[in-house]
C-alpha cells in the first residue's frame with residue numbers, strides 16, 4: 001500500500017482516545033481496508049461453501065453409476081476452485097493485516113518523534129518501542145486470525161437463526177433464554193480478559209524498557225557486577241506478563257464451557273417442549289429434527305466467535321496503548337494569531353523576561369530575566385540544579401514557560417510559526433554530546449545535510465578534529481559505533497560542536513563538559529568557542545573558570561533565580577555568591 005495514502009488517512013483513523021478504546025475504534029481502523037477485507041471474506045466463505053458440496057458430490061460419484069465420470073470431473077473442479085478461493089482469500093487477508101501494521105507504524109513513528117518532550121519524560125524508551133512492535137503485532141493477529149472467522153461464524157448463526165424462526169418461532173423464543181444467560185456470562189469474562197491482556201502488554205512494555213535500560217548501559221552494569229540484579233529485575237516483568245497471560249488463558253477456558261452449557265440447556269428445552277409439541281401433533285418430527293440441527297449450527301460457532309472476541313479484547317488493549325501515544329499532543333505552533341514580526345539583527349540573540357517554569361514540583365526557574373547580545377560570548381554559571389539546562393530547554397522550546405516571555409532576536413518564541421522555526425535559528429550541544437550511529441560525516445552534517453565538503457573541512461579544522469580524521473583509514477566515512485562508542489569523550493564533544501557550528505546558527509547553546517577534555521584540548525576548545533562566538537551569539541553553560549573568564553558577560557543562576565549579571569571582574573568585585581562559586585572552580 002502506498003505509504004503516502006497511509007499517512008493521509010491516519011489522522012482520521014487514529015482518533016484521539018476516549019476513556020477506553022472500543023470496538024468502534026477497531027472498526028474505523030479497519031474501515032480503510034474494507035475492500036480487501038470484503039474480498040477475502042467472500043473468498044473464504046465461498047471456499048467453506050464449496051467444501052460443504054464435496055461430500056454431496058462424492059456421494060453421487062459412489063451411488064450413481066452413470067454420472068460417475070461427470071461427478072468426478074466436477075469434484076476435481078470443485079477441489080481446484082476451493083483451493084484457489086481459500087489461498088487467494090488467505091493471501092489477501094495476510095496482506096491486509098500487513099497493511100494495517102504498516103499504517104499503524106507509519107502513524108506512530110512521526111507522532112512519537114514530534115510529540116512534546118514531556119511525553120518522552122513520562123514514558124520509557126523501551127515501553128514506547130514495545131507499543132510500535134508488540135502492540136501492533138497484537139492487532140495484526142486480530143485482523144489475520146479473527147476477522148474472517150468472525151464473519152463466517154456470524155453468517156452461519158444468522159442463517160441458522162432465521163431457519164429456526166421459520167421452522168417454529170415459539171420454540172425459538174424458548175431457546176433464547178439459556179443462550180442469553182451463556183452470552184451474558186461470557187461478556188463478564190471478556191471484560192476480565194481485556195484487563196488481564198492490558199496488564200500483560202504493560203508488563204511486556206516494562207520488560208522492553210528495562211532491557212533497554214540495561215543494554216544501553218551495559219558497561220555500567222558490568223562494572224557494578226549488576227548482571228544478576230538486572231536479570232532478576234527484567235525477569236520480574238517477564239513473570240508479571242506470564243501471570244497476566246495465564247489469567248487470560250484461565251478466563252478464556254471459561255468461554256467454551258459457558259457456551260456449551262448454554263447449548264445443552266437450550267437443547268434440553270427444545271427436546272422437552274418440542275417432544276410435547278410433536279406428541280400433541282402441533283409440529284412434525286422432521287421439523288423438530290431440523291430445528292435441533294439449526295440450533296446446533298447457531299450455538300457451535302458462538303463459542304468460536306467468543307474465542308475471537310477475546311482476541312479482539314487483547315487487540316483493543318493494544319490499540320489503546322498505541323492511541324495513547326498517537327494522540328499525545330504534538331509540539332504546538334504559534335499561539336498568537338498576529339503575524340510574526342521580523343527578527344531584528346540588533347535585538348538580543350536571546351532574551352528571558354521574567355521567566356518562571358516548573359517541571360511539576362517546585363520552580364526550576366523563577367522570574368529569570370537576562371539578555372544574550374548578538375555576536376557575544378556569554379557564560380551561564382551556577383551550582384548543580386540551579387536551572388542552567390532548563391534555560392536551554394526553554395530556549396529550544398522543549399517546554400513552554402508557565403510565566404514570562406522568551407525572545408529570539410526580539411521575537412517572542414511563541415510567535416514563531418513552530419518550535420522547529422525557533423530551532424532553525426539555534427544550535428544546541430548537550431552535555432552528553434550525543435553522537436548517532438553512522439559515519440563521522442553523517443554526524444557532522446546531521447543538522448545541515450546540504451553542507452559542502454569545503455564547509456565540513458573548515459569546521460573540522462576549527463574544532464581540531466582534522467588530526468583524528470587523518471588517522472582514520474576511512475576518514476570521514478568511518479563508523480562511529482552505537483552512541484559514538486568508537487570515539488573518545490573529547491572527540492564526541494568536538495563532533496557535537498562541529499555539527500552545531502556547521503548549521504551556522506544565530507545562537508549557539510553549548511553545555512560545557514566538565515571532564516571530557518585534557519588540558520591541551522580544553523584550551524583549544526576554549527579558543528574554538530571564543531572564535532565561534534564572533535560569528536554567532538554563544539551561550540555556554542560553563543563550569544571551568546578558564547571558560548568563564550573568557551566570557552564577555554556572565555549570568556549567575558542560583559535556585560532558578562538570576563542573582564548576578566556582569567563581567568568576571570565586576571562579579572568578583574561585587575557578587576559574593578559569584579566569589580564563592582569562582583573560588584570553587
Ligand SMILES: Nc1ncnc2c1ncn2[C@@H]1O[C@H](COP(=O)(O)OP(=O)(O)OP(=O)(O)O)[C@@H](O)[C@H]1O
Nearest residue numbers: 121359360364382383384385386387388389390391
Ligand atoms: N525533566 C525533568 N523533570 C523533572 N525535573 C527536572 C527535569 N529536568 C530538570 N529537573 C529539575 O529541575 C531543576 C533544574 O535542573 P537543571 O537541569 O536545569 O539544572 P542545572 O543547573 O543544569 O544542573 P547541572 O549543572 O547539574 O546540569 C533541578 O532541580 C532538577 O532536578
